[in-house]
Amino acid sequence: MVVVVIDQNISEFQKANILTWQKDNFGENTTIIVLDEGFTVFPHMADQVEILDFGYPENDGSIGHGMPVMSIGYEIAPKAKIIYLPFNSVTREYKHKMIDWIIENKNGIDAISMSVVWTKVTASQYFDRLKDIGIPFFVASGNDGDWGDGVRYPATEEYTIAVGAYHDGTNSLARYTNGGIELDCVGFSGTHMYNSNGDVINQVGTSFSTPFVAFATLLYISWRKRNGLPKLTNSECIEWIKTNALDLKEIGFDNPSGWGMFRLPSEIPQVDVVIEEPIEGDDDLEFKDMQGHWAEQYVDFVSEKGIMTGFPDETFKPDNVMTRAEVATVIARMLGFEIEKK
Numbered sequence: 001m002v003v004v005v006i007d008q009n010i011s012e013f014q015k016a017n018i019l020t021w022q023k024d025n026f027g028e029n030t031t032i033i034v035l036d037e038g039f040t041v042f043p044h045m046a047d048q049v050e051i052l053d054f055g056y057p058e059n060d061g062s063i064g065h066g067m068p069v070m071s072i073g074y075e076i077a078p079k080a081k082i083i084y085l086p087f088n089s090v091t092r093e094y095k096h097k098m099i100d101w102i103i104e105n106k107n108g109i110d111a112i113s114m115s116v117v118w119t120k121v122t123a124s125q126y127f128d129r130l131k132d133i134g135i136p137f138f139v140a141s142g143n144d145g146d147w148g149d150g151v152r153y154p155a156t157e158e159y160t161i162a163v164g165a166y167h168d169g170t171n172s173l174a175r176y177t178n179g180g181i182e183l184d185c186v187g188f189s190g191t192h193m194y195n196s197n198g199d200v201i202n203q204v205g206t207s208f209s210t211p212f213v214a215f216a217t218l219l220y221i222s223w224r225k226r227n228g229l230p231k232l233t234n235s236e237c238i239e240w241i242k243t244n245a246l247d248l249k250e251i252g253f254d255n256p257s258g259w260g261m262f263r264l265p266s267e268i269p270q271v272d273v274v275i276e277e278p279i280e281g282d283d284d285l286e287f288k289d290m291q292g293h294w295a296e297q298y299v300d301f302v303s304e305k306g307i308m309t310g311f312p313d314e315t316f317k318p319d320n321v322m323t324r325a326e327v328a329t330v331i332a333r334m335l336g337f338e339i340e341k342k
Helices: 007-015 066-076 092-104 120-130 206-226 234-244 296-304 324-334
Strands: 031-035 049-051 081-085 111-114 137-140 161-167 185-189 192-194 200-202
Touching: 031 066, 031 206, 066 081, 066 192, 066 206, 081 092, 092 120, 111 206, 137 206, 161 206, 161 234, 185 206, 206 234
Parallel strands: 031 081, 031 111, 049 081, 111 137, 137 161, 161 185
Antiparallel strands: 192 200
16 A cells, blocks of 8 residues: 555644654554444545444435544554444444444454534433443544533543644634543644545544544554554553643643644654563463454463463453552563562
8 A cells, every 4th residue: 555645734744743653654453443424435445444234224325424534534544444333323222232342342442533522411321331441532522612611522521532623724723622621632623635536625623633633543553563562541542642742822731722732752662672581381371362352462472481371261351450469470470580489
């Protein structure tokens, strides 16, 4: 695949450091869920988008809001796998099926992006079910122009990453963007992309700044996977955004822009992992819950070296949180210490 950046996007991509990361990274080996509306995918990104079809009786073949949302993301991470769920186009029954599917398949999902706002009374039955899965969940803050306390549900929740809008052309916050104490950052709105006819158009709104931030994050996630780093959690992603965002108003957090304008690190980090004097382990053990998991090869490695072991039921429980005792055990084994049992 030859990736050519649309001329009108070069300025935004430079300011967000996307061009630096795109030198050898287009989101390979990442998967993102997009929740939106519409049923037909633009032809130029058909190979990267999988529409999960639960047999929707409402499927009218419409393009809808979700297609330009994904097309903007495609400009940033064209090799990421997009799993599209036409959430806003189906009945309650199918909405629950979609949430069920996300929860059941969370191990294979790296991020979720949603550019639709809802009232909490209507939608908490769906989105609050995702609060414990730990996957970075990017949501539009809304377009009411309320910079004080305007973030809309579900962007208001701690388990989401609330994204507002910034315009490169005017070098300012969008007048329509919602802000507030729950806002995490603002991203570029007005990014250019290809439509269904192959014409270059642009889209404005927090609906389109949200995929800008979500898909740019996939470049970072792809880099993490390439370097054998653990899966990025939602809370870790928020801290990473805080660390790299560019202050626009006050230093640190402010209601209109959150932690500032989203950007990737200006330099791609270097990771050197060296394990000396590997410890003998079990090279035949296969954990029941690791098949197809993104970290399978790394778990196999540390198991073979005796650094980490599984549970008596032959599972590894890869998504469990480690205790301090478990961390201490792993460090001792990596350093080759022989611990005398009391």
